[in-house]
Amino acid sequence: MHLYSSVALMFGWAIMVGAVAYLVLAFISLLAHRRDRVGGPPFRCSTMVLKPLCGREPGLEAALESFLTQQTAGPVRYVFGVAAEDDGALPIVRSLMKRRPEVSIDVVVDARTHGSNPKVSNLINMTEAGMDEVVVIADSDVVIQPGALQALLDEFRTPEVGSATCLYRGRTSRPHGFVSSLGALYLDGWFLPTAVLHARLATPQVCYGPMTALRREVLQGGGGFQALANSLADDTELGHLTRRQGYRIAIAPVIAETLVNERGIGDLFSHELRWAKTMRALHPLGYVGMIFTHPGPVSLALTIFDPSIPTACAALVLVLLRWTLVSVVHRKFGRAPGLAAPGPVLLVLREQIYFCVWVAGFFGRRIHWRGRRFEIGDGATLRPSLGGAGHAFNEA
Structure with missing residues (x-):
């Protein structure tokens, strides 16, 4: 003993x-850690921002509007995708379209599946009509600050960069929710330090889910979203297909915010599990x-x-x-x-x-x-x- x-x-x-x-x-x-922006004029390109949606989430309208108010050097169009016409996110999208007629917005309603990952199926349906020079994939629950989208695109001034991603912190959509604050605290106190340490010790090998941009030729060269149809972690695979083609992954000097909407400790535990x-x-x-x-x-x-x-x-x-x-x-x-x-x-x-x-x-x-x-x-x-x-x- x-x-x-x-x-x-x-x-x-x-x-x-x-x-x-x-x-x-x-x-x-x-x-x-330094968050200096890439020097030089703003990178100009045609950009499509993909927003796969599913349901009326707390804070969804503010999250979507934080993207629609972005100013960029080149043209941007936003594509929102849902699987059903009765999806609760659609009224919010249509309301934003009326309020911001100057923004190019497309809506895709398509229930077809292309593999085990329904989010990727949504992305495949959203890009069926084609893709712009740079494709940005952003989760529905992400809030970004003014200028963040252009800062992400500016990483492509370097020809060796095939994809650009960014770190993120937690944002509770219920300011006084204790459980939601616990979830946000994990992102700030555990995820962020680990991600910064990894970036310091080695060349980035993966992309982060909340917001990632890829050159069209890199995405197509890796087999497109179809190659991710059965992937558990599609964001990680986006990084892998970038590296396999000899391109570099850049971490943009911006911080995104992910809404943490869990109401109870059981929901939080299941999400983190x-x-x-x-x-x-x-x-x-x-x-x-x-x-x-x-x-x-x-x-x-x-x-x-x-x-x-x-x-x-x-x-x-x-x-x-x-x-x-x-x-x-x-x-x-x-x-x-x-x-x-x-x-x-x-x-x-x-x-x-x-x-x-x-x-x-x-x-x-x-x-x-x-x-x-x-x-x-x-x-x-x-x-x-x-x-x-x-x-x-x-x-x-």
């Missing part, structure tokens, strides 16, 4: 040391290593089973490092409206929740996505689960 206790303590301390190293590296990467299982399917070994990014329960257990000054100090250091890291994120990237600055206690709670999500992500292949059940197949593919019901999904 003493041997097992010693091994457990060594294992716990190894995780604590690794977690401190990760947080320090993320902190240094954030301090070194889908992300977790997606990451496990894409990078099994990397998923195991994520223990270093949320070690809170391990440090708590170590403090309980080995109550001493060193363990208590180590646990305190982890909390303070995370608190400092989130503060730096908010200074570098700003904080979305309605999201309060988190204190140490809230950060500890947030870490415990995601640790539970991470553990649950090791079990099973079934995921729930907008009322439908799917199973993750080999090679991070997606297939409908027997008995699954519901409608198409279009969120990240």
Whole structure:
């Protein structure tokens, strides 16, 4: 028994040391991160912005309008796609079309499916009539600031850039919703530091779901959206098809905001569990290593089973490092409206929740996505689960 206790303590301390190293590296990467825009005149091209929609989501109108008010050097047309004429998003789109007649907007209503991923089916239907020089794919729940679209397009001044994407933070559509704030906090305090660290250590290999732009020839050269019809993570695959053709992925110096609409802790857990299982399917070994990014329960257990000054100090250091890291994120990237600055206690709670999500992500292949059940197949593919019901999904 003493041997097992010693091994457990060594294992716990190894995780604590690794977690401190990760947080320090993320902190240094954030301090070194620059968001300078590409120099030169605005890049001019014909652009189509694809907005796959499904249902009347909270904050949808403001999210769509943040795109329609963008100013760009070249012509832009927006394509909104739904699977059914009675989709709740259509009245909002038609209202925006009346308010902004100067904006080029097309609406595609098409229920045809082309694979297991209904969002990609929507994108295929939306581009059947052709594509412009640059194709931008943006989720329905994304809010961008003025100038963000042009900043994304400016990355294509460099001929080696085949696709451009951007980092994103959380934005609660319910300013006083505690669960929604927890979801937004995960994006700010866990996703963003990790993404910045990855970009610092290696050339970007993937695109991020909220907003990505590709050259038309890159998308077509990779097989078009048809090549993603059965992909679990279509945004990741967009990055892969870019890299396979020898092009570079650029991260634009803008920050998008993703609306977090979960009402209850169960909804939040299910949403984050889908992300977790997606990451496990894409990078099994990397998923195991994520223990270093949320070690809170391990440090708590170590403090309980080995109550001493060193363990208590180590646990305190982890909390303070995370608190400092989130503060730096908010200074570098700003904080979305309605999201309060988190204190140490809230950060500890947030870490415990995601640790539970991470553990649950090791079990099973079934995921729930907008009322439908799917199973993750080999090679991070997606297939409908027997008995699954519901409608198409279009969120990240």
